[in-house]
Amino acid sequence: MKISHWRTIGIVCAASTALAGLALASDIAAGPSRADLALLAGVMQLVQQDYVHPVDSGQLTDAALKGMLSRLDPHSSYMTEPEFRESREDMSGKFGGVGLKIMEHDGLPTVLSPIDDTPGAGAGLQPGDAIVSVDGQSTRGVDLMEVIRKIRGQPGTVVRLTLQRGDQPRFEVPLTRQVIEVHSVKSRLEANGIGYLRVSEFGEQTPTELQQAISTLKREAGGKLAGLVLDLRNDPGGLLSAAVDVSSDFLNGGTVVSIRGRNGNDDQSFTAPATGALLPDTPMVVLVNGASASASEIVAGALQDRHRATVMGTQSFGKGSVQTIIPIKDHGALRLTSALYYTPSGRSIQGDGITPDVIVKAAKDEQVANALVWREAQLHGAFANPGMLPNPGAAPDTKSAPSEAASPPIKEQLIGTDRDTQLKAALNHLEHLPAGNPAVIRTSVPG
Known part of the structure; x- marks a missing residue:
């Protein structure tokens, strides 16, 4: 039985439908109260007025959505437009990167498995390896999709991952990015x-x-x-x-x-x-x-x-x-745990x-x-x-x-x-x- 590709059960996502836009709060049974919405809007306004550096409202909205979804369970998340596009490339079987499937564990992106015949597999990366930094920048507490975007890049360029394997000392692995064509x-x-x-x-x-x-x-x-x-x-x-x-x-x-x-x-x-x-x-x-x-x-x-x-x-x-992928027009997509x-x-x-x-x-x-x-x-x-x-x-x-x-x-x-x-x-x-x-x-x- 063939089914549409907007339900996923693994680490990567795909979708084939589009949503015209977010529903209004008044259209959702037991939706957010006016007080909740006013609180969010008020905090965003305070940040824009008083934060030490200027912050774009779109950046704040993305951060709020990411925080909201990530607190639900380990697999729900909000994807920005670039992240959503990259997730669709994953499922097409061809993308640029080093060939790692990762997920968050104890606040760190962790290798679930390397993909066969890719730089990650060739370098000997293993399931359970924690990625503690990318090009010298710590990954602790960083949104998982943001870490993935940092690891990816132009084929032929090098990304340096610092890894923690069990109780061994941390070690650094340089990986040359390439076009990953996955033959599964x-x-x-x-x-x-x-x-x-x-x-x-x-x-x-x-x-x-x-x-x-x-x-x-x-x-x-x-x-x-x-x-x-x-x-x-x-x-x-x-x-x-x-x-x-x-x-x-x-x-x-x-x-x-x-x-x-x-x-x-x-x-x-x-x-x-x-x-x-x-x-x-x-x-x-x-x-x-x-x-x-x-x-x-x-x-x-x-x-x-x-x-x-x-x-x-x-x-x-x-x-x-x-996980059901719900695209939001001009605003990426929700990856929402919807069933067992x-x-x-x-x-x-x-x-x-x-x-x-x-x-x-x-x-x-x-x-x-x-x-x-x-x-x-x-x-x-x-x-x-x-x-x-x-x-x-x-x-x-x-x-x-x-x-x-x-x-x-x-x-x-x-x-x-x-x-x-x-x-x-x-x-x-x-x-x-x-x-x-x-x-x-x-x-x-x-x-």
Whole structure:
């Protein structure tokens, strides 16, 4: 089922609608009182009159909107026109920068994951690296979109990031900006006819790229794959539509994900086409880790609940909210958390994440050194998990995640290589499945 691109679930945003303007306060039920509006206007007037330097009213308005939205939850925000334009470039898969997906954590922009084959990945930046300064200027308390704009710039120029990795001393990394063209799907045929697909983010082109990759793998395997590994590790998410379309490539009919908002009119359920599966009889493993977020968790949760794949790896990030992008004519856009999403069995991943069926940690020498294992539930203002939907259908295994399910993520440069312990475990699992691909048993494999 195709959906419009104005609902996002990852770190980056996209939109396809426009709003003529902000609604008047009188048009909004229980909107701001006249006293509230008068207070804002009065403070702005005082700042313009008495602040030590002249301040443009538009600058004050932008700052007020940013402060208002950022206090709601970790993922709501206000984007100025340039920031909104850049966010749309993100989802188109081509933009200028160094190739980092970042979000705020403890007042600092923090790397959620570097993008494959970019300056950030090439320099060895890792999930959990805190960016403490950009070109010598502190980033603490600075609006996240402003930090992103400082990191981006003209291709060929250099930006210097000062990073804090766990309890290690701070270190500086010079990165040469380049045009980032994101190809979100990589694939290759492994031994014994098993296909390997890695999705690094969920953008506009991801479903098309994934279908092309599956066609190539099937051709290379002589028409039929013996198994498939879908690698979603270090994938920070992206578009809800892409997550639904990718899930639908492996499911024939039935629910992929549902979303529940403040009002019943906002509730939606997204289903796969009745005969849409591209590999209906191929055994699958989905790999996730602590840097797998939002769209990645939708796909992993759908395939797990529908018993279509064995999920392996470590506990995922736990971002279970949906952001709606509301453009405001001539004034950028709001990125507003508008709903929570639920897997086919009715469970919310918010704050909890996906618990793998088979826990496999990266080997110690493969893990990000001194990495902090941080997750959605640790972010300031994050929502608590709301629990199961009433009468969701087939009840899932609701046991809580075992303590060993969380673990530092694998180093980005080792993903998919012959040193990748988690991938080896996934391939071994597929190679030794008994006839009929029976239901999985939750277990733990030492890393």
